[in-house]
Structure formats: structure tokens, C-alpha cells
Amino acid sequence: MPGDDTRSRIAHLYRRAAFGARPEELDAAVAAGYEATVDKLVDLTAADAGAAAAPAPTFTPEVLAAQLPPDPEARRQAQLAGQKANREEGRRLNQWWIDRMVLSTTPLRERLTLFWHDHFATSVQKVKEPALMYRQNEIFRALGTGNFETLAQAVAKDPAMLIWLDANENRKGRPNENFARELFELFLLGIGNYTEGDVQEGARAFTGWQYRRQTGAFNLTPAQHDSAAKTVFGQTGNFGGEDVIRMAIAQPASAAYVVSRLWSGFVRPVAATDPVIRQLTPAFAKDLDVGKLMRAIFLHPEFLAPASRTGLVKQPIEYVVGTLRALGLRAAGTGTNLPQTLDALGQQPFAPPSVGGWPPNGYWLTTSFALTRLRFASAVAQKAKLDSITSVPVTDRPAAVARLLSVDGWGPSTSAGLAQVAGDPKALLAVALVSPEYVLA
Amino acid sequence: MPITRREFVLGGLGAGVAGAAGLVLSRTPSDSEPRTASKPSSTGSAAGGILVLLTLYGGNDGLNTVIPYEDGSYLGGRATLGYQPDQVLPLGDGLGLHPNLKALKSLWDAKRLAVVRGVGYPNPDRSHFRSMDIWQSAMPDDQVVTGWVGRWLDQTGNDPLRAVSVGGSLPRIFGGDKAAGAAVPVGELTLPGGPSVRSAFAAMAQPSTGASPLAARVAQSGRDLLAVDDAIAHLLAGRPQNDEASGSTSLEGTGGANQLTPQLELVARLVKAGSPTRVYGVSLGGFDTHANEKETHARLLGDVDEAVGAFFKSLEGSAQGSRVVLVAYSEFGRRVAANGSNGTDHGTAAPVFAAGAPVKGGFYGDEPSLTDLDSGDLKFTTDFRSVYATLLEDLIGVESKASLGTSFKPVPFL
Numbered sequence: 001m002p003g004d005d006t007r008s009r010i011a012h013l014y015r016r017a018a019f020g021a022r023p024e025e026l027d028a029a030v031a032a033g034y035e036a037t038v039d040k041l042v043d044l045t046a047a048d049a050g051a052a053a054a055p056a057p058t059f060t061p062e063v064l065a066a067q068l069p070p071d072p073e074a075r076r077q078a079q080l081a082g083q084k085a086n087r088e089e090g091r092r093l094n095q096w097w098i099d100r101m102v103l104s105t106t107p108l109r110e111r112l113t114l115f116w117h118d119h120f121a122t123s124v125q126k127v128k129e130p131a132l133m134y135r136q137n138e139i140f141r142a143l144g145t146g147n148f149e150t151l152a153q154a155v156a157k158d159p160a161m162l163i164w165l166d167a168n169e170n171r172k173g174r175p176n177e178n179f180a181r182e183l184f185e186l187f188l189l190g191i192g193n194y195t196e197g198d199v200q201e202g203a204r205a206f207t208g209w210q211y212r213r214q215t216g217a218f219n220l221t222p223a224q225h226d227s228a229a230k231t232v233f234g235q236t237g238n239f240g241g242e243d244v245i246r247m248a249i250a251q252p253a254s255a256a257y258v259v260s261r262l263w264s265g266f267v268r269p270v271a272a273t274d275p276v277i278r279q280l281t282p283a284f285a286k287d288l289d290v291g292k293l294m295r296a297i298f299l300h301p302e303f304l305a306p307a308s309r310t311g312l313v314k315q316p317i318e319y320v321v322g323t324l325r326a327l328g329l330r331a332a333g334t335g336t337n338l339p340q341t342l343d344a345l346g347q348q349p350f351a352p353p354s355v356g357g358w359p360p361n362g363y364w365l366t367t368s369f370a371l372t373r374l375r376f377a378s379a380v381a382q383k384a385k386l387d388s389i390t391s392v393p394v395t396d397r398p399a400a401v402a403r404l405l406s407v408d409g410w411g412p413s414t415s416a417g418l419a420q421v422a423g424d425p426k427a428l429l430a431v432a433l434v435s436p437e438y439v440l441a
Numbered sequence: 442m443p444i445t446r447r448e449f450v451l452g453g454l455g456a457g458v459a460g461a462a463g464l465v466l467s468r469t470p471s472d473s474e475p476r477t478a479s480k481p482s483s484t485g486s487a488a489g490g491i492l493v494l495l496t497l498y499g500g501n502d503g504l505n506t507v508i509p510y511e512d513g514s515y516l517g518g519r520a521t522l523g524y525q526p527d528q529v530l531p532l533g534d535g536l537g538l539h540p541n542l543k544a545l546k547s548l549w550d551a552k553r554l555a556v557v558r559g560v561g562y563p564n565p566d567r568s569h570f571r572s573m574d575i576w577q578s579a580m581p582d583d584q585v586v587t588g589w590v591g592r593w594l595d596q597t598g599n600d601p602l603r604a605v606s607v608g609g610s611l612p613r614i615f616g617g618d619k620a621a622g623a624a625v626p627v628g629e630l631t632l633p634g635g636p637s638v639r640s641a642f643a644a645m646a647q648p649s650t651g652a653s654p655l656a657a658r659v660a661q662s663g664r665d666l667l668a669v670d671d672a673i674a675h676l677l678a679g680r681p682q683n684d685e686a687s688g689s690t691s692l693e694g695t696g697g698a699n700q701l702t703p704q705l706e707l708v709a710r711l712v713k714a715g716s717p718t719r720v721y722g723v724s725l726g727g728f729d730t731h732a733n734e735k736e737t738h739a740r741l742l743g744d745v746d747e748a749v750g751a752f753f754k755s756l757e758g759s760a761q762g763s764r765v766v767l768v769a770y771s772e773f774g775r776r777v778a779a780n781g782s783n784g785t786d787h788g789t790a791a792p793v794f795a796a797g798a799p800v801k802g803g804f805y806g807d808e809p810s811l812t813d814l815d816s817g818d819l820k821f822t823t824d825f826r827s828v829y830a831t832l833l834e835d836l837i838g839v840e841s842k843a844s845l846g847t848s849f850k851p852v853p854f855l
Binding site for chain 2 (some may be wrong): 169170173176181196293299303310345346353355356362364365370372378379414417420427430434435436437440
């Protein structure tokens, strides 16, 4: 139930710009005021003090085909061992990022890292090497709050992305359109803002962009690069891939598209033609500064409008991270196999369903996901410290859970449900964790 | 990029099922329930057919699925990617099935497989997302959020069991304005926490005055979960998980497992248990074969064949099973000529399969020309909405216009 008081507005801000507020965090923020809290959350100059407690996983080097033993059976065994190592490293990588988000003292940076992972969605299912997914994740973390073009240029040369969209197969005279198409459709412009010809010609500009497994680095292979003239967005020239990215971002549609994606991810889904996007776009088009745009979004009156406050369902990753933060738990302490749980909730980190990322809102509200949420909630309720609930009279417990979970309050149906289990703190917490009030972001 | 356009819930991945050699579908089931669909009515008929929609995400290469092996332009554009005439499973008309589609060939020989050729839509879109939206919404000209099955649900009441999608997420097909199908995981479907948690959960899932639209949908999904849990628990009570002893299940070994098999196993159990479900959804991803296509595509079609073969085998002799028609489609086919990476880029028209006891086997629609192309792509010969019209009218037993917006001429495969 959205309220108009400062506490409710700041709780909403924390749900969107962070992963929810702990009770003492919320108390301090209310004392500081809304605008000061926005400034604090968007100030990403400080290092993340939580990072040390979630050290990055280590990875074994990829075994290249040339390094495999010649004997077929030994070769097969070596390949199976490599796959097993990748699965284990993939699990550790998942667990690490969840912990990184749970422990972060600069949560907006992690929120943006998750956002860009969804925007430039790349999956370990094809990339195979968790080490490369980790490298991409660090690009989102390092560049995801700064200049959008810098980010896009870096992602385009990122090994995981090169593998994901078949860069090595895109050669002079035999272009492969996979990257150019998704670059325009999903990463930079949005559907309807480019032509089939732009895709075909644009793909030629990226020929020869390759990932070298031997060196682990991006490489422009001159013999594979088509250096003849291309016509993209009405301009003709001997364009390279960097030029095409710069030209796409310079298209008038690009800034509005990127702003609409961020607004849709942090506030509520809107089209690029929405009036609020038109208001925010000119400033962003000037400097492409994502951090400044985030501040403008959180300070925009529409951010606090009722439709915005009830406009998003928590994605499973933010649902799990927010819950662990509120309950003082870590990835290894949920009482479930967390990577499997996230998969069953529909959002396994590093494995988006497609290059389009994860759909929002209604996508998460199926019967199947409702069941998995309840299972996760029941498991973490067994692990959580419940002092703040058990220490108050039974009739006050639903309000205590609301404070613990940073929920404004419970509607009539949820109140009726919670009243039934108020005598059993674990059941009370489990049911509250799947309430409509908590499932919404 | 390999598209796994949905999440497969990890629980309960079954081992591969024995091949479907010698598969025969009986037109005369052991008991005497009506097999054919009733006459079209406004609400559908309980005695009508059961539709199983198999979505192949990523754009299945139709030309390497139903192979025009006698057409010189086929191998002309696919020197290494193509199949030689002696490799395919011949169907006649110069067309043959991919060598891994052995169970589908058995269905064809038993006259229980229809191949609708050249299925597509005008002004094809080569974006996965937009094209799949078009196939699932059946509205090529408008961006609508509802699906063609969802709009049928809108007309016919509240029971979420009428349409069941296997897996965590619910494809657009099953979403209506008011109603939605149920998403059912392949694994165990038991609510945790005992009767008190269930009762509190049920109270919380009641509609709340003043709830926002999304909050109302959270509550609705809770009510649907309880309804589905009750119904399925009741249906499957005392029934064995599988007719045959199931192999080991492993949560670790997902890499090589056939992801379609456990989905169709669940559908077969629900069908045989007499679930009121009229439309099921299952899916397989990974068909976006831009590079080094041959091996990947062969494996995926092998998975489809194995799972579909086992599915129909398990329905043999079941009256409910004799009502089932499985339809397989993808968001588009692929270019006629291979690209420079032994793969194929996004294309247009492709064949649609319909299999089952009610199906009149054979070819429908014209095979698109491999030389009269539209920017390197096939011109479609059958509108996909004609296939849907057939399914709605002759299998579900409703007028198709309410769901499709316009009347489309059915394809007479039922």
C-alpha cells in the first residue's frame, strides 16, 4: 500500500535503487531525507566495502583443442573433465555474484550490473567458460554507471559477447548477421529504428572481429575484415565496427531507447515514446552519462507516482538478494541449492533465456514460479534469525515482519492470511515472503 | 546464439526413453470414447480433441527437417550442410525427413503425420522476438500481448487447468486478457509447509480491494496454483510416475539430457489421467544455428524425435490418448543457402508438423520454390493462422474467428 510519507517513499527508492532497506538503514535515511538519500545511493565514487567478503572465484584455464591428448579415449575423458570443471565453476560464479549483491555497500552499482546483464544478455550455455562470463560481469560493474558508448564499445569486444553472437564466424565475403542485428534491435536502437540493409551492411563492418582462445583477447583479423565501403544509416564509408556503434548511438532514436530501457527496468515498463522518456532523453543524449540519468530518474516526480510504485514485480535475483539482505543470510546459507533455486525461479544468473534477456512482471507470475517462491521462502524462514518477530506479542508480529522486510503494510487479504500463522514465526515469515506486497518491487 | 527461450525447471529430468521403433497409433482405442472433435460450438466440447503445442525456439531449419533432396538448388546452396538423397527418410514428392526423425517417419507410414509445407505469414519479420510474438499472438499486424490460446481461454471461464504449459514460465500463447493457462513444473508439485501454511496462503491469495493490477495478478497466480495443485494431485493420486521403469534422474547431468522428454512424460500422465486440459504447451530451445549447424541441429531433431516417439508410444491404447494431436512449429525457418560458417541465418517459411490418431497423414500446402525467392528466403504458401483455424475448429471445437480476429480457411488435416 503506497503511502505518501517520507518513509514509504524512501523504502520504494531502496527497493529500486538498491535491494531493499534494512530497518536501521531506513531509519537513518528517513532522518536524512529523500533527496539526500538519492544522492547517497547514486554516489558510486566510494569502493564497495562489501567486496572483500565476497572474493572473486578463481578459474582453471580453458583447455584448448590443441592441448588435448591425441588418444580418443583420453581426449574424451579430458573433455568430460573440462565440462565438469566448468559446471562447478559456474555454480561458484553464481554463488559469488549473489553474495556480492547481498554484501554490497554500493548496491546501485550491482543493480546496474544486473540491468546490463539483462540488456546485453549473454548466456554461459553457449559461451561455456564461466571465466569469460565473469570478465563480462566486471565490465558491467566497472563501466555500467558511466558513459553508455564506452560501455557499448567495450561489450562489443568482450570475449563472451563475441562467442555468444558468432563474431568468429563473421568474415569478409561471408558475413554473419547475428551480432549486427541484435546490436541494433536490442542493444542500441530498438526495433523499427533501422533497416534490413543497415543490418546486412553493418554486419560487414564487424567482419574480422574475433576472439582468440589462445590469447584470451579480442583481435581484429585484417584478412577477414571487409574494408570496402558500406552504407549504414544513410552514410557511406569504409566503416569499422566502432564506427557503426558510434553511428547507431548517434541516431536520434538511440538515446530515447536506452532511457526507456532503464526507466522500464527501474520504474515501470514504458515505450520510448512515453512523455517521461521524452523529458529525460535530451540531457542523456548530451553526455550519455548513466549515473546522472539514474539520479534524474529517482528524482523525477513520476518515479513516486502510484503507478510507478506498483509497476514492477521483483525479478527472482533481486527477490532472493533482497530477502537474504533483510534476513542477514548469505548465498550458502539459504537451506536450498541456490543456483538450482534461481533456475527454478526462472532467473539463473549468467543464463538468460535469450539475447532478449528476461521479460518483466507478468512473466514471473505463473503458478510454477509461485510454487518455487513458496519453497524458497519456507526454506529461508528456517534459517533466518527471528528475534525481531518472536520478541513482540503475536498480534504485533505481522507489523514486525513488515518492518523486517521493508514493506509499507499489509492489505486485507494478506493481513487475514498472516493472522492465521502469527503464532508460528517461521510460517509467518514464509507466508509474508510470498505476499503480493513483498513480491512486487 | 543458442536460444533456450525459456527456463526448464531442473527437477525431475528423466532419462532418455527407448526409441519408438514399430510405433503404431490405434484409431480404435480400447474403450469407446469419441475420437473426433465435436461440431464447432461457442464454448468447445469436452469430448473434442486435445492439442499439444511443441514450440521449437530459435528458428528451426525447415529445409534440413523436411528436405527437398531432389531439388538441385538445395544442395547447390548447402554443399556441406545439406543431406544427400541416400541419407534422408523419403516421404514422396521429392521430400524426405531428416535422418534422425525415425519415429516421425513411423507416424508418417501409419498415416498419422501431416506435414503442412511452406507455413508463414506476409511481410516476414526476421527478429526472433517479433516473429515468435507473431506466431504466439497470431496477430502479425498488431502488437498485442494476448496469445491465440489465451483468447480462447478468455471466452471459456476460469479453470486454469484448461491450458497447461509445462515449465516455469508461461509463453505468450497461453495469456489472455482475463484468463491465463497454468505453468506446471516437470518436477514435484507439492506445496511446502503443511496445512496451516496452505490455509494462510489461500487466504492471502483472495482478491483484495484496492490492490494494484500486478498485486492482483500475484494473488491470482496463488489461487491458480492451489487449484492446479488440488486437481493434479487428485488426478495423479496413486498413479505411477511412469508406465515403464524410469531411469536414473540426475540434476547434475543436464548437459546431455533430452529436455523435451520429461515435459512430454508429464503431459502423457495428465492426458491418461483424464485431466480436463484441452491445450498443453511444451518446448525445446537451441535451434538458432548460425554456425556449424549440422551436428547441433541433428542432435536437437533427434531429441524431438525420441521424445515425441516415446510420447505417442505411451499413449497407445488409451482412449484419452487417442484424442491427442501434437503440433510442432518454430518462429521461422532459415535461409535457403548456408552462410559462411556452415550455418544458416534467419529465414521465413517452414513446415509445421501435426501428429496423432485424429490426424489424416500426408502433405498439405505447396512446397515453396527454392529459386523463386524473396531476398534469399522462401515465399510462404500457407498462412499459419489457417493451421490454427483447423485446430480451433476441428480439434477444440470452437469458432476460430473469436480467437484469430478473421476467418482463415482451415487446412484439412483433421
